[in-house]
Amino acid sequence: MQPKNPPKQHRVKAIPQWSPSLSVGHAKLDEQHITLLELGRDLMRLLETDAASNEQVHVALEDIVRQARLHDSLEESILEANGCPTLAEHKQAHQTARNELTNMLSAALRGDLVRPELSRLIADWMGHHISENDLPVKDYMKQPTKARAAN
Ligand SMILES: [Fe+2]
Numbered sequence: 209m210q211p212k213n214p215p216k217q218h219r220v221k222a223i224p225q226w227s228p229s230l231s232v233g234h235a236k237l238d239e240q241h242i243t244l245l246e247l248g249r250d251l252m253r254l255l256e257t258d259a260a261s262n263e264q265v266h267v268a269l270e271d272i273v274r275q276a277r278l279h280d281s282l283e284e285s286i287l288e289a290n291g292c293p294t295l296a297e298h299k300q301a302h303q304t305a306r307n308e309l310t311n312m313l314s315a316a317l318r319g320d321l322v323r324p325e326l327s328r329l330i331a332d333w334m335g336h337h338i339s340e341n342d343l344p345v346k347d348y349m350k351q352p353t354k355a356r357a358a359n
């Protein structure tokens with residue numbers, strides 16, 4: 209009988225480096241994106257280290273979930289204030305990603321986290337979050353232009 213789940217390659221994908229081409233034009237959101245990418249890299253480094261304890265992985269994942277919540281809620285409020293027409297889909301994409309992350313967190317708590325699955329999820333999420341979800345709506349993430357009155 210053919211094995212249903214052939215051994216998967218344990219190759220860890222790289223987390224993208226932030227560069228000005230990934231800027232969404234809002235300083236705080238850019239700062240949060242940079243933090244998320246850094247936290248993602250920290251977690252990937254742990255996942256590549258066989259000696260990393262489940263506790264260490266759990267703590268690193270918790271940091272990402274916390275930062276993702278903060279980031280999603282700020283980003284959604286800015287998109288809403290600027291009348292983004294695809295806000296509902298954007299919120300849904302955030303929710304889906306957060307659900308996947310919290311499922312991994314629960315698995316880590318239960319002690320049955322599959323590390324290659326977590327590294328794939330983190331790499332995919334970080335690879336798509338900014339370039340495919342955020343940049344297309346960056347016109348709705350602009351910094352408020354209150355300063356204009358001062359001119
Ligand atoms: Fe987003």
Ligand SMILES: [Fe+2]
Nearest residue numbers: 283337338342
């Ligand atoms: Fe974002």
